[in-house]
Amino acid sequence: xxxxxxxxxxxxxxxxxxxxxxxxxxxxxxxxxxxxxxxxxxxxxxxxxxxxxxxxxxxxxxxxxxxxxxxxxxxxxxxxx
Numbered sequence: 001x002x003x004x005x006x007x008x009x010x011x012x013x014x015x016x017x018x019x020x021x022x023x024x025x026x027x028x029x030x031x032x033x034x035x036x037x038x039x040x041x042x043x044x045x046x047x048x049x050x051x052x053x054x055x056x057x058x059x060x061x062x063x064x065x066x067x068x069x070x071x072x073x074x075x076x077x078x079x080x081x
Contacts, residue, residue, distance in 0.1 A: 016049070016051060017049070018049055019049075020047060022041060022044065025044050026041060026044065028047050029045070029047060
């Protein structure tokens with residue numbers, strides 16, 4: 001029996017997952033030096049999943065002070081009191 005095309009996901013999961021599989025957790029623990037060969041793969045410690053920051057990008061000012069949005073209230077981070 002085949003799966004209906006409305007239930008299929010194109011090319012797997014596009015967004016990041018917040019739960020890793022056991023092998024992925026072991027790989028990450030090996031990189032951090034928190035897991036060594038011969039240890040039990042059961043009861044692994046928690047591993048932090050890095051999230052990609054997707055949001056509004058702040059406009060950076062050039063060294064000369066010629067940045068986009070200069071003089072506008074929303075883009076200015078410095079305030080004169």
